[in-house]
Amino acid sequence: MTSLRATTRPTGSGPGRLLVAIYGILALAATARGIYQVAIKLSEAPLAYLLSLLAGLVYCVATYALATNRRSIAWPAVLVELVGVLTVGTLSVVDVGDFPDETVWSGFGAGYGYIPLVLPFLGIWWLWSTAVRARTRRQTAAPRP
Amino acid sequence: MIVPVALLVGVLCLALAGWATWFVVVDRAVILRQLWGGAVIEAALVIQAVVAGVVLLVGDHDVDAALFWGYVITQLIVLPIAAAWAFAERTRWSSVVLLVAALTVGFLEFRLLQIWETL
Secondary structure (H helix, E strand, O other): OHHHOOOOOOOOOOHHHHHHHHHHHHHHHHHHHHHHHHHHHHHHOHHHHHHHHHHHHHHHHHHHHHHOOOHHHHHHHHHHHHHHHHHHHHHHHHOOOOOOOOOOOHHHHHHHOOHHHHHHHHHHHHHHHHHHHHHHHHHOOOOOO | OOHHHHHHHHHHHHHHHHHHHHHHHOOOOOOHHHHHHHHHHHHHHHHHHHHHHHHHHHOOOOOOHHHHHHHHHHHHHHHHHHHHHHHHOOOHHHHHHHHHHHHHHHHHHHHHHHHHHOO
8 A cells, every 4th residue: 555655756757857858958058058158248138148047057956856856946946937938038029129039038948949938837747747646646546346 | 070070970869869769669768788879979079079179279260169168068968967867767768868868969969060160
């Protein structure tokens, strides 16, 4: 009756590996780009480039949290990404002046194949379903005829 | 950068990706032989990076150095991480990760060529 235990499935195993891998690649890409932008040409567009670096760091946090099953860190990180990509995406479409298309979140992540837009939803779904799985398992644990 | 080496890396990455895709389909975890394939790619990348460094030091070719080396370092990190995962996750999902990693390295190679040619 181990299935009665209120454990959740680790976020970093099985299909979660793929999510962590994609998060990791995006984290690498965004952070490297952010460091490059801040180090080389910060004065050109300080707000956009600092945001770019921040986005990269948030992806790093999310990758780490998902890989090591730290849900209390993963949730806020994934939610920040969702808010970030929606806010910056909208701003970059409405007002091109302040947001040059040079952050991961610009144009809803168009420069990265819209992965930054899809990923938070996948992350939320995964965090939710790995937590729910334990609950449903508990309900269906009764022996069937 | 040497174009034939870049092409070789691209072809090897696609081959490894194809191999990994097959393993995803037949529900198998990454095997050691695939990691040796990844090691061959990694070796080609290291050689490529050394050659590029020498050319940039002594030759008259010029690139956006920060951008170029940022891509080189990123590209070198990807496969070792996928390999580490292959040991940790003994299900088909390690094959999925290897597939993503191989495609990423191939894509980065393409971007590296672009960065090398501009300026």
